[in-house]
């Protein structure tokens with residue numbers, strides 16, 4: 356069997372087009388232009404690439420994009436002052452602080468300073484807690500993207516056995532909550548789990564989000580399972596260059612899986628598209644408008 360390839364590029368482009376239509380409508384009918392502020396501290400080259408693509412796609416969807424670049428040695432107080440300013444800025448409906456932050460800055464303090472209504476990353480304890488309690492919340496973009504990709508294959512995830520490998524605040528934990536909302540049966544695995552291959556082999560849905568290049572192997576996968584690869588690892592090639600690989604050994608797993616996401620071209624594409632969705636939703640909520648159609 357050869358897996359169907361889940362094309363994140365196409366699915367994300369479709370989602371962005373839906374967002375753009377809704378943005379046009381709220382602009383026209385309500386004079387509301389959703390705005391996203393992205394804060395980048397330091398100059399990690401990979402982060403700069405992501406931030407640039409967020410900027411381009413935000414503008415392409417008709418939203419306002421505000422980029423704030425701060426030096427790696429910025430003080431915590433200066434960063435908090437910027438977040439305070441963005442919290443009060445009526446043109447800003449979404450605030451994303453690119454992670455990881457350079458040493459010396461306390462991620463928790465910085466995240467907790469973001470107005471929960473503008474927390475389009477879904478990382479503030481207000482949103483994380485609401486999500487865990489089954490209440491409406493801004494949910495993190497990467498897990499949202501994972502759910503959308505899974506539903507393109509299965510329609511409904513109800514009753515399926517899912518395994519989430521990884522328990523980060525940005526991906527694993529919120530993904531578990533979203534899967535529960537979809538009525539999946541969820542196993543949460545991580546680096547200390549015993550017999551990960553056997554656990555994974557029971558799953559109809561496999562979400563690999565550990566950050567270890569090509570860790571998930573062919574013999575871990577139940578034939579026909581859907582494999583969603585959240586990993587983005589840059590590794591050296593034999594020719595002295597680098598390439599992106601996921602947490603899944605793609606070529607071998609694609610021989611047994613029913614469907615699989617590529618890296619690049621899978622989950623990463625959805626992350627940015629879902630950021631636009633969250634910004635649109637946050638803008639409508641802040642303006643007291645009904646939920647948008649996307």
Ligand SMILES: Nc1nc(=O)c2c([nH]1)NC[C@@H]1CN(c3ccc(C(=O)N[C@@H](CCC(=O)O)C(=O)O)cc3)C=[N+]21
Nearest residue numbers: 405452453454455476587619620621622623624626627
């Ligand atoms: N506060 C915060 N929120 C995040 O959501 C967040 C973050 N910090 N820090 C870094 C990670 C990583 N991330 C990606 C976004 C898009 C792609 C993406 O578009 N990837 C493309 C290509 C990437 C390439 O070629 O370099 C793809 O997979 O097809 C990847 C990774 C968001 N993150």
